[in-house]
Amino acid sequence: MQEKAKSIFLSLLEFVDPSTGMPGILRWNSEKRVCSFYEQSFKIGTDRQIHVIGSGKAAPTMAAAAEQIFSDDLTGGIVIGPPDSKAGLNRIKLLQGTHPLPDEKSVEATEQLLNYIEDIPDGSFVFNLLSGGTSALLCKPSDPVTLQDLQQIYSLLLECGASIQEINTVRKTLSDVKGGKLLQRLKGKTVIDVVISDVPDDDLEAIGSGPTTAQTISFDEAISVAKKYGLDRKIPEKVWSYLLKKREEELKGSEKQSTKEIPDHFSHIISSALSVASEAEIMFGKQGFETFLVKPVWTGLIDDFEEHIWDTFQKVLKNRKSGTPLVLIFFGECTVNIKGDGKGGRNQELALRMALRLRELSNSTIFLSAGTDGIDGPTDVAGALVDNQTIDKAIAKGIDPYPYLSNNDSYHFFRKAGGHIRTGPTGNNVMDLQFLISV
Template sequence: MDPKQQAIQFFKSVLKNVNPREFLPDVVQWNKESRVLSVYDEKFELNDDQKIYVIGTGKASPTMALAIEQILGPDLEKGFIIAPPGTETSPSKIEMMEGSHPLPDEDSENATKRLLSLIKEIPYDSIVINLLSGGTSALLCKPNDDLSIEDFQKTYKILLESGADIHEVNTVRKTLSDVKGGRLLSYFNDVTLLDLVISDVPNDELASIGSGPTTPQEISYDKAFKVLKKYMVWNDLPHEVRNHLADKMDAEAQNGRSLQTEDLRNHQQWIVSSASKVAHQTKEMLIQDGYKTTLIEPTWSGLVDEFEDHIMNQLEKKLKDNSGKKALIFFGESTVKVTGDGLGGRNQEIALRMAKQLKEFNQSIVFLSAGTDGIDGPTDMAGAVVDQNSYQDAKSNGIDPDQFIDNNNSYHFFEKAGGHIKTGPTGNNVMDIQLLLIEEG
């Protein structure tokens, strides 16, 4: 098999192995006779009057909801999830509405209103299973009262193109929302809330996954202002957003402390899948296929320029080992400071940059970068794959890779030169994964 096609097959096998419908039945179990709900080793005994509800937000919420419906069967009372646009599968009993991603819009806002309405209706003493995954930051959207959805959209776009990492982006986003940063907790009655979380952020920090809607945390307007100044985007924000933050900063200074959101009395959280778990599974798969495999840890988070250097440093170390075929696995998410007006995502961007780097090598080296959600930035691709010939092959066909790099136009490069990876939305989201496969030679 062609090495690039083999890399794509490895990636698709990874997606299959981490599907929530496959692993959630091992995490959550329901004993109808004894009325005991188990999450891992934790058991919750329900009396005859207690009901189980399900809510969810994020790219993985539809597949997670399908798994939970199968586990609970007719004992599921009611549910509602907010899914990404274009979701092809939907649960039968749990209601679903689509929001918008990567930027929120009226669909996200309307779906959030419906979710909040259901949450308020859930009776006291109920069990609520919350299915949370990446993408929630855009799908779960309720701007503060003095802000509009248009203000939100403009601010999100500025943040996503600023080069700020996910933690910095969320530091700002949660200051503008009535549901992020633990604020969603205030809408619940006195229930038992069980969060099942698929992590798409470095270090699996619950406060950052989906902007932490059900994770109590600090909300600091001063820290948000410092992030905006650091990336020199304060003056680019909508006027209403700057006024909102300025007023809140003044109040925060007068109070002498930042806001701390409060938890529910009965609330537990579990990370049921993450990039780290997926990366380790990928390592085992490559080892079984005969690759001498190295998993590069910890999770990567940083600018794409630095990630490119990091990958090349690890590759050069690996090439000193002349024994057999070898593989390197990276995982995490890089950030791209957009200066051009092209189209692409961080996976296609790093793949195109690596095509330029690999042209210096004579042996077979394949690089793949793709998002486990199947969506790379504002495109319909999961990512791209290149090898040591990709750069020169493109040049030979009249395609100048450097022009596409300079214009952040990786999508149209791969559209012309080939190398795109298209899976469609996967119903999962555990960050990005990168593979370097070095054949013998």
Template structure:
């Protein structure tokens, strides 16, 4: 079994390496620019984990036609010549995000109405492009973000709240640029590819409401936990004392165009094809999951064990591929991310089974507030931990998956990948 596990590990590492080198998914934005003439004056704005790569392609395509631009990113993956890159923080906003956001907003306000604006958006923009609403301090906003992200709320629910607490989200930038020819290019990192949700939708109208934001906080028992200023601001919104975000059907943004890139399913299919070439019978999930870490981990392990027990139509050696975004209800005070927690859950579930290995990978390279992208585990991982007098269950209870994987040398570190799709899981069996 050790030889099989070693081979599986090498293949999973190869999956990660090929993704990072664009072997499975490569952004190609040129098709979105076919209607633009290079003689036009073009301004480039954007935010998100993949926004620098997107802006780089714009510079390659339009060159000197780009008048100016600002991108807000957690890192600088490319050196840009005509577009400024400001760095911000993710998943929680700090002063650098706010300062960069004011600079972007200031530039947007002085763009002539006859000029074209291309807005590059990818996941992470909710924190990177963020100005607290009037009366809300940054540390109060940051505390609210943390409570939401640790509550088990879905990304749709989290961003419905965040859109009502930031002066940049929920269509507000679209409203500012309502008279411009605006092309929003959106790289999806959320199940369903809803442009209202991705990066909290700065340039698209928002169908959620202040009342919905209030109900979400009540649902997850956070209403009494969030700072007083948050409750005051949302209450004002529900009573009509603060304007709602621009609503679908109420706007006449005639020259606004939206292009959404759904890359996670392409990535998963290409990983499946790669595994077939490696001799595996493969099964690729038909759609993205959007459930808790515990539930998706249970489903994945159940599928894997079904292959081993010959209750599945798939025969070993087999490869299972999943993609999506999970939620974590954080009750402990440990360190980790949803991919690391998923991997720890799975390692416990497949303990002692025949050769099973699992990769759980944040495609942006940063899993939660850690320096890891995820983890690679197998059916011997927790057995080895117990021999070292480590209790996997204790680490899981404390939401301390990072330190478990660190001790077991199962952390996956890639650094920022310059891309941002959904999370990817690959399971190899037999």
């Protein structure tokens, strides 16, 4: 049963692969020079160029699909992907940044992308390929914020348990490209965002911190987030003074800072967590499972998510009438308030927590938690797969799970006990998936 769960997860990665999915959504008739995208069609004359820009974990595979779609009619492009990205591109240049924290590579790649955008003639069509991971890969700090400041603040935000919306609220105030600021550099062009969503509710303002989505940026709200998690005492003094100064200017004005929409700008989400979770329900159903797709998408603390999964499972078991194998499908992303100095990710930690829960069950029960990007935190695995015997088997080997859990060291627990799911970077990112299977 573990192999079946893993097999379905791997099949889902193929289902959401942009290299196979994008050509069916974004179509190009070279002879008529007409581009069709869902219900929209664009006539692109021979006097107008076609460019591709983009950033995110899925940018390389999306760029490969764009080259396949437009072929020789594509003028060129630049996309920024994660480390060790490979896509075999010809007309589009692939640059590499870093994730989850930006470094000099992200900054340098962003500068190259901005220079490329500046040289795109007005009247051109620009396809912007956007996916999760952009917040670190696309990086241009606002003056006087330095890269080192950003790295420290990003680390604080990722470790404090803040939600993705709260994290982005702060990020946007410290960037010259986030929060719709990249869009301002594309005036005079027709801009079409091709988006893979990795956030709850598919909020365009939140995906990659919304570089091409016009929106309001609030320094007052950013300061409130920082204070909520006690970061006002940890953020570099220079940056904190900057935020306070900008908030004062904001509160004196009649409205918050806003980025403006531009003419001829369109956005389409081509894949999301809900779409892949729904496909998981179909796949399990075809395998004879009684399926429960648990909505809505989850966002929140891992402690609450663990309780939510367990409580939902108990309710389903209580009302279960048949002996048919059942699966509960969860999707979304939880946040971990890191207190230890171990190595792990939210999926591995959630799997370890659930393994301790499953230990009390006698029926064969399996839990899988993995990221569709193939990267769980700062590790080389996508997540982990456990069952109701995982903990007893580990203890029999002399592996006590509790010290690993208290030290946020789930990676090394599974490295010793077994259970890692290893896919390598998938070139995609539509949040995380969890399967809870009872036979």
